[in-house]
Amino acid sequence: MSVRGRPAGGRVRRTAAALLGARARLRWAHLILGGALLMPYWLLSTVVLSVFSDRVGAFSGSFRAQAAAYLLALPMAAVTGAVPLARPMSVAVARVLCGVPAELFADSPALSRAAKARTAAWFTLHVGLGGLVSGASLALPPFAAATMALPFSPGLRESRLGDAWGADHRWWVVLGVPAGLLMLLALAAAAAAAGALLARRAPVLLGPTPADRLAAAERRAAELAARNRLARELHDSVGHALSAVTLQAGAARRVVDAPEPDLVFVREALAAIEGTARRTVGELDSVLGLLRQGEDDGEQSAGPGLEALDALLAHSGLKVACALEGDPVASVPGPVSREAYRIVQEGLSNVLRHAGAVPLSLRLRAADGELEVTMENPLTGGAPVVRPGGGRGLRGIAERAALLGGHAAGGPARDGAVWRLTARLPLAGGRR
Template sequence: MPGRRARQAGVALLGRRARLRWTHLVLGGALLMPYWLVGTVVLALFTDRADAFTGSLTTQLGAYLLALPLAAVTGVVPLVRPMSVAAARVLCGVPAERLADGPATSRAAKARTAAWFTLHVGIGGLVSGASLALPPFAVTTMALPFSRGLRESALGRAYGLDHPWWAALGVPAGLLMLLALAAAAAGAGALLARQAPVLLGPTPADRLAAAERRAAELAVRNRLARELHDSVGHALSAVTLQAGAARRVIDAPEPDLAFVREALTAIEETTRRTVGELDSVLGLLRQGEDDGELPGPGLEALDTLLAHSGLEVACALEGDPVAAVPGPVSREAYRIVQEGLSNALRHGGAAPVSLRLRAADGELEVTMENPLTGRAPVVRPGGGRGLRGIAERAALLGGHAAGGPADDGAVWRLTVRLPLTGGRR
C-alpha cells in the first residue's frame, strides 16, 4: 500500500498530465514577459531607477504587479478566447464540451476571458520564474556536501552555505526544494484546470448561439429530407403504378404492346429525372453547405411532372402562375404538387385527379382533388410524411395547407396557399 501511494503521488507530480499542465504554466510565463518588460520600463520612468532590469526582488515584483492589468486589457480581445481554449484543451486536459467555441463577443464572455488570461499569465509567471531559478539552486545545495570549495566560496559565504549543517542537509534540502517546485506546479496546473470551464466555458449567450446553430442545421437537414422524400417517393409511386399496369397488360390474353411501351417509357423518364434531382440533393450533403436555396425544378416543369405521373390529371391554371410566381415559391409549389400526386397514387390508384393553380391577390393557391375509392393505400415502410411535409413547406413560406375529405367524403381535397412575396423566413 505505501508503494502504491508513492507511485500515485509520483504520477500526480510528474505524470504526463502534470507535465502538460506544467508546460501550460510555462507558456503563461512566456506570455507574461512582454507585459513584465513594459511594467519594468514604466516603473523605471516613475522611480528614476537605472537598475530597474537588474534591480531587487521588490522592483521585479512591482513590474509583475504592473504587468497583470496590462494582460487583463489584452484578454478582452475576442480572439484571445479561442487560443486560450485550444491550449486548455490540449495542455490542461479539460474536455472540449466544457469549453466555449469561437471568439468572445459578449461583455460577459470578454470579462471571463480577461480573468482567465490574467490568471494564466500571473500564475504561469510565478511558476516559470521558480522553474528557472530553483533547480540550479537546488542542485548547488545538493552538491554542498561533496564540494568544500563550493561551501567556502564567496557565494557560499554570502548565502551562509559554509555552515556545517549544509554539509549534512544539502542533499535532502535540495530534493525537498525540487519536490516543492513539482508540487507547486501540479497544484497550480490543477487550479487552472478547475477554473477553465468556469472562465472559458460557454456563457448563456454562447449557449443560445449554439442552440440557434443546431436549429439551423436541423432545418437544413429537414429540408433535404423533404426533398428526398418528395422526389424519390413520388418517383417510386409512379414507377410502381406504371410497372403494375404494364405487368397486367402483358398477362392479358391480347397484350397491348403500345401501352406497355408507353409505360416503360414513362418509367425510364421518371427514373432519369429523379436520379438528376437525387444527385443535386446528395451534392449538397457531400459539400456540407446550403446557400438557402435548394436546387430543383419549379412550375415551369409542371407539364413534364403531370405527363409522367401515372395519373390522369385535369390541370387548370389561373393568373399565369408559371410566370407570376417567384423562384422559391415556384420550387416549393412544384414539390407540393408532386407530393399531392404521390398521395393520390397511394390512396386512389389510377383515379383521375383535378389540379388548379391560381395566382391572384398576392398569393398562389394550389387545390388538388381525387376521388376516395375506399381501397387500401400503399403502405410505405415507416409510414408516410407527405401531408406533414406539405404543411412544413407552406409554413416556411408564410402560408398554410389543409387536407381532408370533402363533399361528404366523396373526394379528398388538398388546399395550399402560398404568399408570393413571403419567400423563406
C-alpha cells in the first residue's frame, strides 16, 4: 500500500501546487489586476446603458444589466489595447505574474496592424477573464463560508440562504460543509485554469510578430556590420602600425650592429617609430570611441581621411611615389575619403609584410564619378609571409569597397613583374 500510496500522494501534492502554489497565486493576482483594469470600462458601460434603460445602473442588482455592462466593456477595452504602448506595459506585468520566459515576449511598442490586433486581443482576454475571476473571488468565498456554517448556525438556517438550501431538511444541511469546500476548490480550479490559459496565450499575443522578427534581424545585421567595420578599422590601423614599426626597428637594429653605425639613421628610425605609435594610438582611441556611442554619433570621429595621406606615407617605411589626379583630397566625400585612406593603409601593410622595403607607386584619380586607387610594387620573388589563420587584408579591402558600391582586386600584373592593387569607389556611395 505504501508503494501505491506514493504516486497518489505525489498527485495530490502536484494538484495542490497547481491550484494554490506560488505560480498559481501569482497568476491569480494577475487576474485580479485584470478585473481592476476592467472596472472603469464596466462603469462607463453602465452609464451608457442607463441612457437606454432606467433599470440599469452601476449598482443595479439585475444580473442581466451587469452582464450587459460586462459585454459592452470588452470592446472598449479592446480599443485601449490597440494603443502601441499597451504591449510593453502588458509585457512588463505578464513577465512577472504569468511565469512565462522573458525571451518569448516583444518589449517594443506595437506599431504594425498585426501587433496592435494581438495586443488588443490579449488585453481583452486579460480583463475579460480577470473580471470574471475577480467577481467570483469577491462573491464566492463569503457564500461558501456561510454555506459551511449552516449546520452550526440556527440563524443562518432560518435566513434566505437556509431556505435556498432547503435547511428544513436536516440531511441537506449536513452537506453544507463539503458543499462550501467544493465551491472554494472550484474557484481555485477556475482561477488556475484561467491563469494557465493566459500563460499559454501570452507568447502568442504578446510575442514578436513576423514584422518584429524582421526588424530584430535587421538590427542584428546592423550591429554585425558595425562590429565588422570596427574589426576592419582595428585591423588596418594597428596592423599597419605594427608592420611599419617592425620594419623600422629591424632596420635600426641592423644599423646599430654595423661596424660604423649611422646614428642619424637610427634617430630617424626611432622618430618614425614614435610618430607611428602616437598616430596609431590616436586612431585607436577614435575607433574604440565608436564602441561607446552609436554609429551615427561617431561618424565624425570615424578616422582619418585622405587629408592625412601625407603623414601616412611619410611614416610608412617605404619609398612611395604618389600621384594625385582630379584633387581627390578636396573633392571626395568624407566616407569615401576615410575608406580610401584605410585601403591605402592596408596596401602599405601588405607590401611591408610580403615584399619588404621596396619602392611603391600610388595613384589616386577622382574622375567620372568615382575614386580609383592603384598601388603597384615589384614582386621580390621571396616567399610570402603567412600568418596564423591567414591574412584578412585583401578581403577587408574588398569589403570596404563593396560597402560603397565599388570593388577591389589585387594580383600580379605586367607578366608577373609587379603586384597591383586596384580599388574603385563610387563617389555617390559617400553621399547616401
